[in-house]
Amino acid sequence: MFVDKSEKLSYKYTGSVPKGYDVSEIQYTFDFIYLVLKSQSSIDDAVRDVANKYGLSEVYLNDYLLENKYLLNKTSKIAFSAQIQKYNTKSLKKILKKHGLKKSGKREVLEDRIFKNNLLGDNIVLSSKSKVFYKNKKRRINIYNKHLIDFYYFNEFNEFYMDNYRKKLAKIPVEFIKIHIRRAYEDENHERYVLNTHIMAEHFLKKEKYVKMLEYELKNFCMNLNPVWKIDDLKNHEGLLLDTYDNLRFLNEHLSKNTIISTFYLVWDSFNFERIIVSKYDGYRCLKDILNMKDYDHINNDLNSRFYKNEDLKIKKIAQKTLFDF
Structure with missing residues (x-):
């Protein structure tokens, strides 16, 4: 699974995103100042590089920086x-x-x-305003560039940051991704839910926080076993994702099987499924097959034949307390 970087994820726009929504004055101003202040680029080179990066004209960017006094024309x-x-x-x-x-x-x-x-x-120089701007915006830009730039729009992150800048640095990207997960859940959007939880799992993988990674990888696992928002399209459901399969096997090398299995029960119950396609017990068996290194194609073929392409499948309506009985 991957994110098309030309189509980042938005929690405001579930359909088409307005043109230019991924370009922010804060971003390109910061990048320009960084190139001049920290990378020792000339002003002309920095204008050219930033204009190319964000699809701006050099004339527009140069005029913008002068008009807003990030650059001064001194002699x-x-x-x-x-x-x-x-x-x-x-x-x-x-x-x-x-x-x-x-x-x-x-x-x-x-x-x-x-x-x-x-x-x-007739001598263009960086202003003191630029240096103050760089200092004040450095934290939010660094968080966005390090954790979120490939997947989400800066405009939405910037709004979130303004309301949450007092939070610890490590919590900010996590809380922001949670907004997208929550929105996908509320909208019952299977693909968006799975994609955002996958991004969260990868976030914790980079930090080597394997227990937190497991939680989100199992959310993907449970939701893809039980695609309750796709009941009218089960025949086209791909079942277990290869990324999830690989990541669970990876986690099996870093965590005990008991930890993985017990977390699976907790995550499954957290969904509070009202309809069931694959039972909790069948999910447990599938998870054991993964941890026991059973072939990926074999597992998916079994899921397809028993559930997603099964003409006689009856979707069960259940109460949460009876989940474990199936």
Whole structure:
């Protein structure tokens, strides 16, 4: 299973996502400042690289950074003194009027006003505002780039972060992914549910938190064994996912079988299934087959013949307390 990076996951838009929804001014401003401040790129090179990355025009990005004072057009006092001599007093007043500044006073006053407001600047530099911006946005951008950029939209993460920035760093991406899992569950969207729980399992795999990874891998396992939101399309159900099969075998090398089996019961019961396709006992048997290294195709063929492609299959309606009896 994989995520098409051109179609990231959104909890706001279950259909088509608005054009440009994955591009944020915060992102490209931060990336630009990072290149200049930390990677020692020239301003021209940083503008070009960031514009290419986000599909922006270089002119637009350069103007945006100047207009919002992330860049300043400064010049030295010596260069200014030489340059200002080219203008007569009338021209100086026109420059000040154009920028909405006072045009009264002697020539020396006009020159000083033009210099202090940087109206003849020809040297583009990073502003102090950029450095403050970088410091304030660094944490959220780093969390997004490290954990979420391949799967989710920054605009939604940014809104979430603003409400949750006081949380510990490790909890922020986890809580954000949980929003997507919860939304998929509420919408009874099988594919989105499985995909988001898979992303969460992979998140804990990278952190080597195998017990937490197991919890989410078993959520996938249980939901794919019992695709209760796909009852009208069981014949096309693919059954056990290869990723889940491989990951459960991997976890079997790091955790005891008792831990895996007992967690399976807890996860299964957490779904509170109202309809049943594959019973908890059959799920337990399937899990044991995986842990005992039974062939993937053999397991899926067995599931297909007994359940998903079984013309005589009767979907059971059950109460939660009777699950273990099947």
